[in-house]
Amino acid sequence: MDTYIKNIFTDTGNVSQFTGRFFKEIFKPPFQINEFIRQCYAIGYKSLPLVGITGFIMGLVLTIQSRPTLVKFGAESWLPSMVSLSLIREVAPVITALICAGKIASGIGAELGSMKVTEQIDAMEVSAINPFRYLVVTRIMAATIMIPLLIIYADLVGILGGYIGYNIHGSMNIYRYFSDVFEHLEFIDIIPATIKTFFFGFFIGLIGCYKGFNAENGTESVGKAANSAVVTASLSIFIIDMLAVQITDLFF
Amino acid sequence: MTPATPVIEIKNVFKSFGDNDVLNGINITVNEGENLVILGRSGSGKSVTIKCLVGLVTADKGEIIVFGKDITQLRGDELNDIRTRIGFLFQNGALYDSMSVRQNLAFTLRHHTRGLSPEEIENRVMEALTNVGLEEAIDKMPSELSGGMRKRIGLARSLIIKPEIMLYDEPTSGLDSITSREITELMSTIQKKHKTTSIIITHDMASAKQTDARIMILKDGVINAEGSYEELEKSSDEWVRSFFI
Numbered sequence: 001m002d003t004y005i006k007n008i009f010t011d012t013g014n015v016s017q018f019t020g021r022f023f024k025e026i027f028k029p030p031f032q033i034n035e036f037i038r039q040c041y042a043i044g045y046k047s048l049p050l051v052g053i054t055g056f057i058m059g060l061v062l063t064i065q066s067r068p069t070l071v072k073f074g075a076e077s078w079l080p081s082m083v084s085l086s087l088i089r090e091v092a093p094v095i096t097a098l099i100c101a102g103k104i105a106s107g108i109g110a111e112l113g114s115m116k117v118t119e120q121i122d123a124m125e126v127s128a129i130n131p132f133r134y135l136v137v138t139r140i141m142a143a144t145i146m147i148p149l150l151i152i153y154a155d156l157v158g159i160l161g162g163y164i165g166y167n168i169h170g171s172m173n174i175y176r177y178f179s180d181v182f183e184h185l186e187f188i189d190i191i192p193a194t195i196k197t198f199f200f201g202f203f204i205g206l207i208g209c210y211k212g213f214n215a216e217n218g219t220e221s222v223g224k225a226a227n228s229a230v231v232t233a234s235l236s237i238f239i240i241d242m243l244a245v246q247i248t249d250l251f252f
Numbered sequence: 253m254t255p256a257t258p259v260i261e262i263k264n265v266f267k268s269f270g271d272n273d274v275l276n277g278i279n280i281t282v283n284e285g286e287n288l289v290i291l292g293r294s295g296s297g298k299s300v301t302i303k304c305l306v307g308l309v310t311a312d313k314g315e316i317i318v319f320g321k322d323i324t325q326l327r328g329d330e331l332n333d334i335r336t337r338i339g340f341l342f343q344n345g346a347l348y349d350s351m352s353v354r355q356n357l358a359f360t361l362r363h364h365t366r367g368l369s370p371e372e373i374e375n376r377v378m379e380a381l382t383n384v385g386l387e388e389a390i391d392k393m394p395s396e397l398s399g400g401m402r403k404r405i406g407l408a409r410s411l412i413i414k415p416e417i418m419l420y421d422e423p424t425s426g427l428d429s430i431t432s433r434e435i436t437e438l439m440s441t442i443q444k445k446h447k448t449t450s451i452i453i454t455h456d457m458a459s460a461k462q463t464d465a466r467i468m469i470l471k472d473g474v475i476n477a478e479g480s481y482e483e484l485e486k487s488s489d490e491w492v493r494s495f496f497i
Contacts, residue, residue: 128332
């Protein structure tokens with residue numbers, strides 16, 4: 001038990017140090033623009049199909065599941081706005097971030113972990129290339145920017161899924177559906193939900209990089225780094241979400 | 253005759269990992285243009301010694317003077333200035349998996365020498381690959397290369413920056429005897445051609461003999477014996493002789 005608690009404190013200290021180093025390195029030239037763009041492509045563009053499918057299913061299922069209750073209260077016409085609000089404020093950000101934690105944090109953890117154990121990171125260091133700036137800063141930056149964009153994409157596809165879900169049992173044209181959606185949507189729904197997605201992205205990148213960059217020697221540690229990155233990133237998403245909801249509730 | 257200039261001086265260096273004392277006051281001097289082979293059993297601290305030389309591992313105590321500067325006192329850009337003059341061949345080549353051979357070499361060169369034109373980079377990449385006899389592998393990915401080819405490409409990547417010191421970490425381990433001989437020949441050719449100072453960490457006695465270098469044997473974290481291959485082969489110390497059987 002003592003060791004467990006000690007490890008938690010040690011890890012927290014190390015992650016804080018790692019985060020501090022990120023903020024120190026991010027402003028130092030040379031900026032690795034090409035690697036940053038490559039990471040944006042890998043994290044953002046290559047995740048579009050997965051995020052699109054899950055976003056669509058979220059909207060569709062949420063609509064189908066909510067419909068009977070709203071029909072019971074004679075509030076079926078509220079369905080588009082209710083589904084879109086739920087998607088934008090909570091469901092799409094959290095589910096998409098969890099999907100990204102599984103795909104991106106584990107991918108980064110495994111990639112950097114394998115680079116560490118095969119001495120590729122050491123090779124960069126002896127070539128006077130700063131591996132932290134090249135590998136870590138670019139990945140965290142790319143995740144911080146691309147994950148909010150993926151979540152906006154999931155919101156839109158989810159709302160479209162909601163439209164299809166609505167039309168399974170009901171009938172509404174697409175213009176009416178979207179005007180219902182946007183009629184009840186306010187900036188107060190969008191802004192806090194969008195701000196928290198940047199934190200989701202930052203922590204997904206940070207934890208993936210931290211776990212991979214600190215993998216011990218041996219191939220077993222690559223699997224451990226990937227696994228641990230997913231678990232820790234997923235947990236951090238729930239914690240950030242809880243804090244974000246509390247803060248939003250306090251101010252709005 | 254001018255006295256030889258030492259480019260590497262390791263003075264009384266200690267290094268331990270937890271309770272495991274790896275280096276216990278090691279002393280090594282390597283002169284300009286010299287070839288040095290370090291022998292020793294697995295875990296005797298050979299790799300740690302050369303990793304200390306480039307700051308990959310920080311020594312607990314002692315001085316490591318490279319090109320006249322104590323690298324144990326250097327950080328950041330100052331340390332990187334020294335690193336740009338040193339080539340390091342890792343045990344398995346340590347090629348960047350996500351890059352092709354061309355990108356592996358160009359990436360290192362681009363970061364080493366800023367402002368080179370794409371043509372200059374391409375010429376230097378081709379020159380380095382020609383030196384190791386692997387021009388045809390230029391567009392291959394590291395996963396498509398054999399163990400020997402990976403080491404050659406790793407060597408080309410180290411040489412592309414025209415280093416003054418080359419450090420080889422078990423360059424022939426895991427290779428068949430013919431490929432080992434070819435790699436050793438390549439190292440000797442490079443040393444003669446570019447007049448580089450080299451430290452070779454190896455278990456391979458045939459390779460140690462072929463390089464015709466001064467040999468040091470590491471035991472319990474200190475240099476236990478030193479001399480030419482022929483001298484050590486006839487050593488009165490049975491433990492030293494056991495390497496040559």
